[in-house]
Amino acid sequence: MNNPIKILLAEDEPSLGQIIKESLETRNFEVLLCSDGVEAYKTYKTESPLLLVLDVMMPKKDGFTLAKEIRLEDSDIPIIFLTAKSLTEDVVQGFNLGGNDYLKKPFSMEELIVRINALLKRNKTENSPNPMQLGKFIFNLKNQTLQIDSDIESLTHREAHLLYHLVKNKNQVLERSFILKKLWGDDDFFNARSMDVFITKLRKKLKDDPAIQIINIRGFGYKLIF
Numbered sequence: 001m002n003n004p005i006k007i008l009l010a011e012d013e014p015s016l017g018q019i020i021k022e023s024l025e026t027r028n029f030e031v032l033l034c035s036d037g038v039e040a041y042k043t044y045k046t047e048s049p050l051l052l053v054l055d056v057m058m059p060k061k062d063g064f065t066l067a068k069e070i071r072l073e074d075s076d077i078p079i080i081f082l083t084a085k086s087l088t089e090d091v092v093q094g095f096n097l098g099g100n101d102y103l104k105k106p107f108s109m110e111e112l113i114v115r116i117n118a119l120l121k122r123n124k125t126e127n128s129p130n131p132m133q134l135g136k137f138i139f140n141l142k143n144q145t146l147q148i149d150s151d152i153e154s155l156t157h158r159e160a161h162l163l164y165h166l167v168k169n170k171n172q173v174l175e176r177s178f179i180l181k182k183l184w185g186d187d188d189f190f191n192a193r194s195m196d197v198f199i200t201k202l203r204k205k206l207k208d209d210p211a212i213q214i215i216n217i218r219g220f221g222y223k224l225i226f
Contacts (some may be wrong), residue, residue, distance in 0.1 A: 004030035010040035037061025056083035071098035078119035166224040
């Protein structure tokens with residue numbers, strides 16, 4: 001049997017949390033059960049789960065706030081919200097904060113398991129691209145490296161994913177608001193300034209190939225050309 005897939009479950013109702021935990025563990029998942037948002041964030045930092053199942057209404061820190069904080073560090077980990085809320089604006093808020101799916105209580109365990117497996121499969125496909133030729137460089141998103149000849153430079157998580165989206169949209173404008181919401185969680189002024197710093201860092205890392213340029217399209221975003 002394959003090693004269990006590690007999932008973080010944040011649910012403040014003890015009985016429901018235990019039911020979900022036990023059900024998932026019969027399907028080859030390892031479930032890290034937390035009863036509030038603060039505990040869940042600490043567990044996320046130390047245990048590196050592959051997927052998050054977050055109750056929205058939790059003590060100390062609610063699921064929406066927790067998801068927003070996690071999205072500042074990891075733009076890719078799948079997030080499923082569990083909630084008794086049914087208002088359209090709550091659903092929209094959940095997706096705007098980086099949620100991938102939204103399950104309203106009460107729900108069936110089979111439905112939750114199907115959604116978990118679908119997100120894990122999609123995430124694995126999206127985050128395992130082959131190394132890309134970028135001018136004279138070879139860019140490896142999975143390993144977060146940029147190689148030219150025998151020189152290999154490591155990239156941070158955010159540098160690697162920012163470059164990935166630039167490469168995917170090469171010779172086209174990558175909109176600032178899109179990438180800010182995806183990698184930073186919000187397109188406010190301070191995050192925009194932070195992204196400008198990361199763009200400058202990438203330009204320096206790519207300077208050994210003068211044919212590669214990252215152009216600032218004022219008011220819209222950036223364009224990678226090579």
